[in-house]
Amino acid sequence: NAGVTQTPKFQVLKTGQSMTLQCAQDMNHNSMYWYRQDPGMGLRLIYYSASEGTTDKGEVPNGYNVSRLNKREFSLRLESAAPSQTSVYFCASSSSGPGFFFDQETQYFGPGTRLLVL
C-alpha cells in the first residue's frame, strides 16, 4: 500500500514550457486535491476533485488545469509555466470530500514535487 505517490520529484522548467504533474492513490479514496506550498506560507489549494468525474477550483487555480483521469489518478497541468509557479506541489486524497463525514475528511499527502521555473 503505497498511499499517495507523485511524479516527478523534481523538475526545472523554463518560462513558457508546459508540464504535467502526476498523482495516484491506492487507498480507494473518492476525493483528491492539489496544493502548492511556498516558503513562509501555508498550503494553498489549487484544485480539488470531490469524486471521480468532478473538479473544482480552489484558492489559487489561475495558470493550472487538472484532470481526474479515474478514481486513482489526478493530474495537474501547467500550460505555460511562469516563475511565480516555482513552488512545492503536494497531492492529497481523502475518503470523502469536504462537508462529509468527520473522520473521513482526513487528507493523506504525497511526498511532493519540487518545481523551479526559470
Add this chain to the structure above:
Amino acid sequence: GESVGLHLPTLSVQEGDNSIINCAYSNSASDYFIWYKQESGKGPQFIIDIRSNMDKRQGQRVTVLLNKTVKHLSLQIAATQPGDSAVYFCAERDYYNNNDMRFGAGTRLTVKP
C-alpha cells in the same frame, strides 16, 4: 481577511519535555481543525483533529485543545522525542465557505538531545 496563523514560528525544547504549539484562528465559522506534522522534504502527515463541538481530544502522546471563546487551538506533545522535530501546522475548515480548508504557515519544532 480571516486567516489561520501561528503564534511562534520556532520552538526549541529539550528531549523529554512537553511541547505546546499554538494556533490562532479568526473565523468563527470554522467547525473542524486538524494538526499536521511535516518533516523536511516530506509531505504533511495527519496527527490529530477536533471538531468545534469538542474542547479536547487525545491521541498517542498528543492532545489538541480548542478554545472557541478566544479562537485558539493548541497541540501538546508529551515527552518530546528527537523524531518529533518537524514543522507543525494547523488547518481549519470553513463550514460556510464551501468547506474550504485553510492552512497555517507552521511552527518549526526542534528537539535538543
